Amino acid sequence: MAKKNFSNKYIFIYSAVLVxxxxxxxTVVSVSLKPMQTKNQQAEQKQMILKTIGVEATRDNAAExxxxxxxxxxxxxxxxxxxxxxGDIIPLKGTGLWGPIxxxxxxxxxxxVIGAIFDHKGETPGLGGEIATDKFAQRFIGKTxxxxxxxxxxxxxxxNPFEVDAISGGTMTSNGVTAMLQTAYENYFxxxxxxxxxx
Amino acid sequence: xxxxDLIKLPFSKNNPILVQVLGVCSCLAVTAQxxxxxxxxxxxxxxxxxxxxxxxxxxxxxxxRIRIIVQLVVVSTLVVLVDQVxxxxxxxxxxxxxxxxxxxxxxxxxxxRLEAFAMVQKPWASFLDGLGNGLGYSVILIAxxxxxxxxxxxxxxxxxxxxxxxxxxxxxxNNGLMIMPPMALILVGLIIWWHRSKNKDLCE
Numbered sequence: 257m258a259k260k261n262f263s264n265k266y267i268f269i270y271s272a273v274l275v276x277x278x279x280x281x282x283t284v285v286s287v288s289l290k291p292m293q294t295k296n297q298q299a300e301q302k303q304m305i306l307k308t309i310g311v312e313a314t315r316d317n318a319a320e321x322x323x324x325x326x327x328x329x330x331x332x333x334x335x336x337x338x339x340x341x342x343g344d345i346i347p348l349k350g351t352g353l354w355g356p357i358x359x360x361x362x363x364x365x366x367x368x369v370i371g372a373i374f375d376h377k378g379e380t381p382g383l384g385g386e387i388a389t390d391k392f393a394q395r396f397i398g399k400t401x402x403x404x405x406x407x408x409x410x411x412x413x414x415x416n417p418f419e420v421d422a423i424s425g426g427t428m429t430s431n432g433v434t435a436m437l438q439t440a441y442e443n444y445f446x447x448x449x450x451x452x453x454x455x
Numbered sequence: 456x457x458x459x460d461l462i463k464l465p466f467s468k469n470n471p472i473l474v475q476v477l478g479v480c481s482c483l484a485v486t487a488q489x490x491x492x493x494x495x496x497x498x499x500x501x502x503x504x505x506x507x508x509x510x511x512x513x514x515x516x517x518x519x520r521i522r523i524i525v526q527l528v529v530v531s532t533l534v535v536l537v538d539q540v541x542x543x544x545x546x547x548x549x550x551x552x553x554x555x556x557x558x559x560x561x562x563x564x565x566x567x568r569l570e571a572f573a574m575v576q577k578p579w580a581s582f583l584d585g586l587g588n589g590l591g592y593s594v595i596l597i598a599x600x601x602x603x604x605x606x607x608x609x610x611x612x613x614x615x616x617x618x619x620x621x622x623x624x625x626x627x628x629n630n631g632l633m634i635m636p637p638m639a640l641i642l643v644g645l646i647i648w649w650h651r652s653k654n655k656d657l658c659e
Binding site: 274275278281285286292293 | 532
């Protein structure tokens, strides 16, 4: 590197200009791409909700199918949930290891799980990130929220309607999912049927 | 140094992971499966190439006392930019990337190439150097992702290879250790061992 002498003034101006240019570029890009990103996110949310009741939607026809199958509703204490022909879909929100995790769970009239889906902001791929896979979501089908929340456990008992296999290598995320289900159970207690469990 | 060497050397004799031992943290964290490993490899390659060229163009104007800060600003701007564009145009890929974005900024290979190469070389040479190092990093990442996903989860790119081969039927079990980060470290160690035994001149 050639030994040039840069004055303090130069350094201050240089860094100020650099940072302003970087900020400008990022602002322009962020503002101009925002509408497309929001659209993608909304479509994805609709796709997720539809998937819990077994309707596969693409990002393009999600809005249309959503309008056809899903009605939005509000609980007595002001929380949003969704209804479909055959039951309710409750939203799930919680915290994983690195950031937020969320999902939706479709329950039939008896509180039995018809379908579930999970997603995350930044869980470790291959470990906690596995909650976003179909394979994980399918473990919930046939379990029940009625009479107590579902929880994740190592080597879960397949016949226990409240136990679901946790993710190996993803203990912290699995604990987050358990906590999230507990919260949802408390918040949506009134719409989850409390009929006695029949196995 | 010949231009071709700039691409070739980072593959073997000067591999960023095997020889310089840079970028190991991301190499351990994202290789539990093949797909994120490939996405990460591509993203790092893109960022290191662009950052190298930009820093090389600016190199004579950058005051040495604040060069690391300048490099960081360039790298983080690029990474955020890439993330924003992906979120708008290829949403699915951006979901795959999510956690890696932060990792790219802190990837030692990017900073290492900027500091050691782009600060003193012309843009074209810096472009080739970035490409070579990005690909040298990619090769190791993809190899690790391949082995770890195949032996740890029994799948490749999500396709259930072991199940289709019918190995579970005859008592085969996935190796749970393979999906844990420590196993990646052991695998990298084995690759370095093999690499050194082939290249005796690298041994100290």
